[in-house]
Amino acid sequence: MIRLCVSAILAVSCLAAAVMPAQAYKVFVTNEKDNTVSVIDSDTLEVEKTFDVGQRPRGITVTKDGKFLLICASDDDTVQVFDIKTHKLVKTLPSGPDPELFILHPSGNPLYIANEDDNLVTVVDLEANRVLAEIPVGVEPEGMAISPDGKVLVNTSETTNMAHFIDTASHEIIANVLVDSRPRYAEFTADGSQLWVSSEIGGTVAVIDPATREIVKTFTFEVPGVTQEALQPVGIRITKDGSTAFVALGPSNRVAVIDARSLELKKYLLVGQRVWQLAFTPDEKYLFSTNGVSNDISVIDVAKLKVIKSIRTGRFPWGVVVVPE
């Protein structure tokens, strides 16, 4: 395998690659205003391809077998399924109107989709290609998370300002936790002991104990020289060992780094403009952030907590997923 190594950091990884084949990944980024997906190689950190998808692509994930990309084509009111190798449209799922974000059950099926326009969470069987249930939730459902055991689905509603806890067996809401204004994103820790919810307009992140459904900690953010209004948390990712959480802070152009054990803020990383969603490489070496206004993604070295590169994408990069090659 021949590669051009352009930086000292990459040189090290290339060398390592030469000795022991390291895992290479593909990074897929939805470009909301271009109706495309950018494909980035995690070794070269270059865009290697851009392909057309449906209108206003936002949420993106991969099927459990790694063969297909699922993309919320919000303005087409569908979830599109693309072959991960050929980038060809395979089929569309009956998603309900205006799908924005979704989450797969840990078993790989079904898919739970937030339908912002209709105050619904739609449950779709991927294999049978049909809607299993529609769950009425609060106004403007967006954030979606599922407990590692697959028993509890969480949806956040942006105008109702709640995290709705839903029993995945009965499709009934079992609890509602009120959080700050405009909850955008929810994420369980890998051990299921915490649920993190970001509130964009409230400017906070709530850490909820899923057992008691009590908020155990509320983070607020402060960066010298940045107005308080600009610190708007959206995407959240937590390392598998539960040690470190990353929170994208929207128009402040920062990603907050939090010690997820002591629940203390560690530092802020400067990334591109209007940072929304985040994704790790499966080995958690890198974290990618989508920066909507600067039309790029930032590459964060997770061990060093440093931003090492920006990669130009299409217009308004929104969602990101990383998969093994």
Next chain:
Amino acid sequence: MSSAMPMGRIRIVASAMFMSAVLLPAGAFISAAAFAQGDLAQIRIGYVRQLAARPPNLSNLIEPPEDEGFAGGRLSVRDNNTTGRFLSQSFTLEELDVAVGEDALPGFIRMVDAGTNFFVLDVPADVLLEMSDAVRGKNIVIFNVSATDDRLRDEDCRQNIMHIVPSRSMYSDALAQFLVWKKWRNWLLVTGPEERDKLFADAVRKSARKFGAKVVDERNWDFGADARRTAQAEVPAFTQGVDYDMLIVADEFGVFGEYLMFRTWDPRPVAGTQGLNPSTWHLTHEQWGSAQLQSRFVKTNKRRMTALDYQAWAAIRAIGEAATRTSSADFGEMEAYLQNPEFELAGFKGLPLTFRDWNWQLRQPILLVQPAALVSVSPQPGFLHQRSVLDTMGLDKKESNCTLN
């Protein structure tokens, strides 16, 4: 005029019974008797509309929708009820449409006596004050959604009136910031004959002083109303002999302002009540999640959402937010929360909307729009304030002579 409806026409809209109501068509009007109260906490909202008396109407002009404002209020009640389902709260909306020239007070008092605590009022300033004073000391909070008069945020403020609609000075400051940022600082001010035109012109002069622009000359429009066939001849002469960057027009009823554009002696853009116009909402506004509210509104009403619809939506969402956050339908708790500095509303403007504690004006970013596009959003970059950048627009704490009590 087309939007004047028979006096005392009352409709009651939406109830918690319709919670499964994602499937229910909007605006399902049912009689009060149909409510099964159950153990739901009831929050009753009254909405009174009385349009201002206007000069003689001109034919063929673009009329506002008949249900303007009401439609925004109904959508907001539905949003609140979707949330209320999780807290056993139910919101109802009672609408009263009062014809121009009729007395709006008796209908309002009837609703107060029937136990309604929260009101959305789309009425002229004098009527607003009359209503406010009639219920002084009672358990009433009024949301003003249409009176832009600065005096209501100044010496004529009231403890029981919270202002969702921006004041004229907020609008003119929003516009002035943009023009100063563009370095279009020399203005020709053209004012119509109505009292409200003069008030907007006052606000424009103050904004010019505040932000370092200059009103280089002023003209009063006195060519009468229907200038469609005469404007091409009149406006060039009317705008001659002055060196300026921007024509600012004060014509709140829209009688002549539209006829200035493309007819000035020099090629100059027009802003103010026509042309580049400051507003709370626009059909092309899509940022900060607003596309979601827009599509919800269009789907329900088969028309676009107007600024007044948005103002009514925001007023009733504020009531809903107070009920949600206090988990209560108790008037005292809700009022205290609304008037607490912690109160904030997510209003699709990118920043939390909050109330100024010196005159109960809602702080908010202001859109600058032209008919088919959003041009900018104020405050503009670089206009700073020690408290909130939103306080660069409108009467600041030290400027306001309001005493709330």
